[in-house]
Amino acid sequence: MSKANDPSLRSWVEVAPDSDFPIQNLPFGIGARPGDSPRPLVAIGDKALDLAALQHAGLLDVPGLRADVLHMPRLNEFIALGKAVTGAVRERLSELLRHDNAELRDNDLCNTALLEQKNLTMQMPVRVGDYTDFYSSIDHATNVGTMFRDPDNALLPNWKHLPVGYHGRASSIVVSGAEIHRPTGQQLPAGAETPVFGPSKLFDFELEVAFVTGKATALGERVSVAQAEDHIFGLVLFNDLSARDIQKWEYVPLGPFLAKNFGSVISPWIVTLEALEPFRTEGYTQDPPVLPYLRYDGKMNYDLKLEVDLVLPDGQSKTVCQSNFKYMYWNMCQQLAHQTVNGCNINVGDLYASGTISGPEASSFGSMLELSWRGTKPIPMPDGSERKFVNDGDQIVMRGWGAGEGYRVGFGESRCTVLPAREL
Amino acid sequence: MSKANDPSLRSWVEVAPDSDFPIQNLPFGIGARPGDSPRPLVAIGDKALDLAALQHAGLLDVPGLRADVLHMPRLNEFIALGKAVTGAVRERLSELLRHDNAELRDNDLCNTALLEQKNLTMQMPVRVGDYTDFYSSIDHATNVGTMFRDPDNALLPNWKHLPVGYHGRASSIVVSGAEIHRPTGQQLPAGAETPVFGPSKLFDFELEVAFVTGKATALGERVSVAQAEDHIFGLVLFNDLSARDIQKWEYVPLGPFLAKNFGSVISPWIVTLEALEPFRTEGYTQDPPVLPYLRYDGKMNYDLKLEVDLVLPDGQSKTVCQSNFKYMYWNMCQQLAHQTVNGCNINVGDLYASGTISGPEASSFGSMLELSWRGTKPIPMPDGSERKFVNDGDQIVMRGWGAGEGYRVGFGESRCTVLPAREL
Numbered sequence: 001m002s003k004a005n006d007p008s009l010r011s012w013v014e015v016a017p018d019s020d021f022p023i024q025n026l027p028f029g030i031g032a033r034p035g036d037s038p039r040p041l042v043a044i045g046d047k048a049l050d051l052a053a054l055q056h057a058g059l060l061d062v063p064g065l066r067a068d069v070l071h072m073p074r075l076n077e078f079i080a081l082g083k084a085v086t087g088a089v090r091e092r093l094s095e096l097l098r099h100d101n102a103e104l105r106d107n108d109l110c111n112t113a114l115l116e117q118k119n120l121t122m123q124m125p126v127r128v129g130d131y132t133d134f135y136s137s138i139d140h141a142t143n144v145g146t147m148f149r150d151p152d153n154a155l156l157p158n159w160k161h162l163p164v165g166y167h168g169r170a171s172s173i174v175v176s177g178a179e180i181h182r183p184t185g186q187q188l189p190a191g192a193e194t195p196v197f198g199p200s201k202l203f204d205f206e207l208e209v210a211f212v213t214g215k216a217t218a219l220g221e222r223v224s225v226a227q228a229e230d231h232i233f234g235l236v237l238f239n240d241l242s243a244r245d246i247q248k249w250e251y252v253p254l255g256p257f258l259a260k261n262f263g264s265v266i267s268p269w270i271v272t273l274e275a276l277e278p279f280r281t282e283g284y285t286q287d288p289p290v291l292p293y294l295r296y297d298g299k300m301n302y303d304l305k306l307e308v309d310l311v312l313p314d315g316q317s318k319t320v321c322q323s324n325f326k327y328m329y330w331n332m333c334q335q336l337a338h339q340t341v342n343g344c345n346i347n348v349g350d351l352y353a354s355g356t357i358s359g360p361e362a363s364s365f366g367s368m369l370e371l372s373w374r375g376t377k378p379i380p381m382p383d384g385s386e387r388k389f390v391n392d393g394d395q396i397v398m399r400g401w402g403a404g405e406g407y408r409v410g411f412g413e414s415r416c417t418v419l420p421a422r423e424l
Numbered sequence: 425m426s427k428a429n430d431p432s433l434r435s436w437v438e439v440a441p442d443s444d445f446p447i448q449n450l451p452f453g454i455g456a457r458p459g460d461s462p463r464p465l466v467a468i469g470d471k472a473l474d475l476a477a478l479q480h481a482g483l484l485d486v487p488g489l490r491a492d493v494l495h496m497p498r499l500n501e502f503i504a505l506g507k508a509v510t511g512a513v514r515e516r517l518s519e520l521l522r523h524d525n526a527e528l529r530d531n532d533l534c535n536t537a538l539l540e541q542k543n544l545t546m547q548m549p550v551r552v553g554d555y556t557d558f559y560s561s562i563d564h565a566t567n568v569g570t571m572f573r574d575p576d577n578a579l580l581p582n583w584k585h586l587p588v589g590y591h592g593r594a595s596s597i598v599v600s601g602a603e604i605h606r607p608t609g610q611q612l613p614a615g616a617e618t619p620v621f622g623p624s625k626l627f628d629f630e631l632e633v634a635f636v637t638g639k640a641t642a643l644g645e646r647v648s649v650a651q652a653e654d655h656i657f658g659l660v661l662f663n664d665l666s667a668r669d670i671q672k673w674e675y676v677p678l679g680p681f682l683a684k685n686f687g688s689v690i691s692p693w694i695v696t697l698e699a700l701e702p703f704r705t706e707g708y709t710q711d712p713p714v715l716p717y718l719r720y721d722g723k724m725n726y727d728l729k730l731e732v733d734l735v736l737p738d739g740q741s742k743t744v745c746q747s748n749f750k751y752m753y754w755n756m757c758q759q760l761a762h763q764t765v766n767g768c769n770i771n772v773g774d775l776y777a778s779g780t781i782s783g784p785e786a787s788s789f790g791s792m793l794e795l796s797w798r799g800t801k802p803i804p805m806p807d808g809s810e811r812k813f814v815n816d817g818d819q820i821v822m823r824g825w826g827a828g829e830g831y832r833v834g835f836g837e838s839r840c841t842v843l844p845a846r847e848l
Contacts, residue, residue, distance in 0.1 A: 129594065129595055130593055130594050130595050132681075135678060156676055156677060157612075157617075158610075158612075158619070158673055158674060158676070161610060161618070161619050162610055162619075162674065164674070164677075164678055164681075165678065165681055166590070166591070166678040166679045166680075166681055167590070167591040167592055167593050167681065167685070168591055169554055169591050169768060170553065170554050170594070171553055171554050171643075171768070171769050171770065171771055171774070172643055172768055172769055174643065178643075180643075180644075181644045181767055183766035183767055184765060184766060184767075185765055185766050186582075186585060186586055186715065188581075188582075193581075194585065194712070195582070195585050195586075195715070197715045197716070197717065219595075219596055219598065219602075219604075219686075219687060220604075220605045220686075220846060222846075222848070243766070246766070249582055250582060250586060250588070251677070251678075251679075252580055252582070252677075253580060253588075253675070253676075253679070254559060254588055254589065254590040254675075254679040254680065255590045255675075255677070255678040255679020255680075256590075256678065256679075257556075257588075257589055257590055257591065258762070258763075258765070258766045258768065261591070261766070261768040262643075262644075262766040262767045262768055263643060263767070288618070291610065291619070291621045292621070293621065293848065338682070339682075341608060341609055341682070342607035342608060342609050342667070342670070342682045342685070342686040343605050343607055343608075343686045343687070343846065344593060344595070344596055344682065344685040344686055345595050345596055346595065347595055350595075422644060422646075422767065424646070424717065
């Protein structure tokens with residue numbers, strides 16, 4: 001266990017008990033002050049540390065930490081330095097932030113290097129090379145199969161043998177705070193034989209977690225399950241916005257396309273795998289047994305609480321989903337081993353999303369499709385209205401955290417506002 | 425019609441009649457001399473022009489042409505200057521290369537700026553942001569539907585209403601000359617209920633053409649059919665290598681994944697849309713009529729001959745497919761309009777591939793799956809062996825060109841060698 005994870009640590013920076021960013025977290029992100037250029041930061045409480053300023057002042061002397069990567073507008077080059085370096089940076093920051101360490105606390109540098117998060121514009125933490133979306137929650141896959149196919153054979157034959165996944169669009173992944181227009185496209189009305197064209201009527205979210213790769217491979221190489229954690233830098237929340245009516249008409253036989261690539265919204269801080277170490281837990285038993293290249297030992301799931309709020313235009317909100325990352329049937333190491341078993345190469349900054357994370361309880365379903373059971377069970381909202389899917393003007397807010405004793409290690413939020421469809 | 429397309433033009437650089445690179449073409453690529461850094465080049469005959477050297481010598485004074493982009497290892501920044509600039513560069517190069525222009529011809533600069541292609545290592549011409557693979561050949565889709573579903577209903581209900589497409593893997597797109605290992609993965613043997621694991625037995629190519637985007641859009645914006653050509657910089661050959669047995673087991677319900685992302689091989693020179701202007705032709709009639717956002721006027725297809733050779737380890741070869749880009753049912757402008765109708769943003773350097781291009785004749789089918797009709801019609805090879813799919817040690821070579829009178833405007837080749845599967 002990393003020293004930086006010690007539950008007894010506390011910082012001289014004030015951290016509220018429900019903050020996602022105690023000294024045990026120290027996630028990395030990219031943000032900019034008004035009029036300044038975006039740069040690598042680390043979150044602590046409601047503040048953020050400017051890493052370049054710390055290094056310039058001689059407080060971040062970590063072997064292998066090149067100064068240039070701390071001035072770049074994305075974290076790819078920093079992450080590519082490797083876990084020996086990025087892990088040592090986290091350990092050193094933990095030291096600097098401890099309540100009993102005066103190096104930074106009593107230093108005028110605080111005035112310029114310790115920024116208020118509320119004054120920052122957060123940006124995409126990485127340039128996303130490729131993005132894969134898996135489909136690894138058994139409760140979600142069972143719900144979808146039950147609704148659209150056969151309750152007695154809800155899972156397709158391949159589902160328990162491999163982590164089903166598909167390639168998604170990297171360009172349309174944006175950071176929390178985005179405004180996303182309702183997409184327009186083709187839909188086939190019930191009973192019709194020819195499609196109509198117009199704004200999607202079934203706008204949905206999908207509650208997901210995505211991992212960011214930190215170590216590249218060459219084409220032809222494989223990453224085994226045992227090697228996979230060394231290639232995973234950290235995690236973010238991922239809202240895979242989906243237009244269910246567009247999806248239904250387009251997705252056979254080659255998969256989802258325009259139903260998914262109009263915007264996906266991530267949380268801005270990458271929580272490192274090291275910071276999530278205390279939250280390891282068992283996954284579901286995999287039965288039938290998986291093929292040898294997918295076998296794993298130990299606790300490869302993570303107990304991370306996940307929530308989705310819908311916020312109405314008047315500001316009232318309702319938590320519509322409470323789920324957990326531990327419900328994944330296929331874990332991240334299996335996903336990465338599967339992704340590369342054919343020699344597919346990975347780059348630093350790729351994103352690999354979990355697929356919708358639903359749990360066994362109806363309140364834990366990770367999409368409106370499941371929560372409203374295809375619209376048959378509308379969800380009452382605090383203003384007296386109800387929701388089958390998401391309306392124009394609604395905000396979708398996702399949160400997630402590991403619960404320690406007296407602190408939590410969290411992601412911050414993925415927030416987006418749904419705007420009306422654009423005129424053609 | 426661009427002056428540079430004048431069929432009567434000839435160059436002081438010797439160009440063989442069957443060269444893909446006469447003065448009417450002038451495609452852009454990235455190549456490196458031994459020990460030198462990769463840089464932007466233009467092909468002429470069996471030579472290539474170093475654009476930075478020309479500009480440095482004062483021979484390439486084109487308004488808006490920044491010097492820095494001519495020293496970069498990919499063409500994205502050059503292309504992003506826009507067609508007004510890149511088109512003017514092509515026109516100026518055409519002037520410089522005319523048989524009656526002495527500026528470069530009689531200049532010592534030729535010794536350093538005019539390179540032998542055989543001495544160059546060609547590289548990826550662009551950093552590929554995102555890659556989409558369409559499925560736009562009606563003969564191909566009909567063949568696949570006939571083999572795997574129902575000859576009387578070969579096309580799925582959505583096929584004639586929208587250009588079906590899916591997102592592919594950008595990281596594994598490589599340039600001609602690559603060696604690609606046969607992928608390993610899960611397959612379901614006929615009659616079995618559980619999958620086996622091993623090297624793919626059904627290794628295939630797909631003959632495709634891909635366009636490279638040259639102008640970015642913001643998330644939420646659309647590109648209409650009429651605007652689309654302004655966003656298309658040029659075209660390359662695209663070999664979408666496919667493992668049919670892996671594909672069959674994995675692709676329901678979310679589409680092809682590991683069957684496709686172990687390597688895709690493009691030709692190194694991007695042939696500009698301007699150079700292909702003389703080869704415009706009509707497409708198939710689209711019946712039923714398409715929705716308004718997909719309607720187009722004029723000749724939006726291109727008459728480009730396409731060939732696939734299989735080269736055996738002993739060097740003997742056979743042309744197994746002769747097809748044509750004109751067989752596309754959905755044209756490139758429709759594809760880009762569809763890709764963006766929901767607001768999906770595009771970047772400079774994205775690749776959009778056609779899908780397998782088959783024609784109506786059996787000899788024009790663009791994959792071994794179709795040529796051998798699922799392995800039921802093996803193809804005799806010159807060494808007495810036969811092929812149902814591609815063997816280890818085989819090379820796959822794709823070529824394509826527009827045929828002018830006495831010259832041809834071509835792509836060069838997409839060539840790859842199939843290596844045995846790697847041991848686990």
